[in-house]
Amino acid sequence: MASYEPKKNSEIRIFESSDEMATDLAEYISQVSEISVKERGYFAIALSGGPLVSFLRKLCDAPYNKTLDWSKWYIFWSDERAVAKNHADSNYKLTKEGFLSKVVYIACSGVSESTDCPKFDLILLGMGSDGHVASLFPNHQALELKDDWVTYITDSPQPPPERITFTLPVINSASNIAILATGVDKATAVHLAVSDSSDGPDTSASLPAHMVQPTDGKLVWFLDKAAASSLDTSDGAYQQHREY
Numbered sequence: 001m002a003s004y005e006p007k008k009n010s011e012i013r014i015f016e017s018s019d020e021m022a023t024d025l026a027e028y029i030s031q032v033s034e035i036s037v038k039e040r041g042y043f044a045i046a047l048s049g050g051p052l053v054s055f056l057r058k059l060c061d062a063p064y065n066k067t068l069d070w071s072k073w074y075i076f077w078s079d080e081r082a083v084a085k086n087h088a089d090s091n092y093k094l095t096k097e098g099f100l101s102k103v104v105y106i107a108c109s110g111v112s113e114s115t116d117c118p119k120f121d122l123i124l125l126g127m128g129s130d131g132h133v134a135s136l137f138p139n140h141q142a143l144e145l146k147d148d149w150v151t152y153i154t155d156s157p158q159p160p161p162e163r164i165t166f167t168l169p170v171i172n173s174a175s176n177i178a179i180l181a182t183g184v185d186k187a188t189a190v191h192l193a194v195s196d197s198s199d200g201p202d203t204s205a206s207l208p209a210h211m212v213q214p215t216d217g218k219l220v221w222f223l224d225k226a227a228a229s230s231l232d233t234s235d236g237a238y239q240q241h242r243e244y
């Protein structure tokens with residue numbers, strides 16, 4: 001894995017294989033979970049749909065299946081498609097079958113002092129090749145919501161059209177945000193999302209993934225080499241701090 005810290009409170013991790021990425025993601029989640037349980041007695045995590053769920057598989061294996069305190073986990077979805085929960089498009093069904101067999105509680109882990117939003121310990125996001133995260137799509141008015149925590153859309157450019165989703169204020173209030181992207185079709189969006197919009201085209205400023213900027217938390221990108229292939233990681237544009 002190569003790791004870069006392009007800006008304060010943000011890190012990019014690039015992996016050689018999906019196995020290596022799943023292993024590191026499990027360790028990352030385990031560490032955030034342990035810290036959260038130690039500090040407050042529980043761990044509030046929000047999940048997304050898509051390929052992300054298959055990368056959670058290592059959490060079901062040793063040592064995590066035994067060492068994690070699953071009873072302290074509060075699991076949420078950062079977005080959900082408006083379909084029955086046993087429908088093939090349901091993020092709940094995907095996560096339940098691919099990862100969870102636990103009881104799901106609804107709770108909130110406290111309130112962000114700076115934004116008055118619920119403050120999740122960890123929000124795990126996938127990113128579409130158009131740069132959408134959760135069900136926040138480029139140029140959609142849902143991106144402008146400042147006061148709502150959750151909203152719905154009926155015109156998703158990708159099926160199904162009806163979805164509910166966390167808004168940017170809730171996402172950006174989290175203590176930790178991880179965005180996972182794999183495949184070369186994500187490379188352009190990754191590049192725009194991590195670039196500094198002050199020296200790039202306007203497209204990056206309005207890209208949902210670029211608008212993920214934690215207020216007082218930390219953002220970690222989990223990328224495979226293909227998704228990282230448009231990043232110029234060779235000339236010091238990103239400060240590399242470890243490789244192994």
Ligand SMILES: O=C(O)[C@H](O)[C@@H](O)[C@H](O)[C@H](O)COP(=O)(O)O
Binds near residue numbers: 079
């Ligand atoms: O329900 C959804 O649509 C997801 O929550 C969505 O935000 C997903 O995480 C990305 O679209 C990445 O998935 P893909 O790689 O399949 O686009």
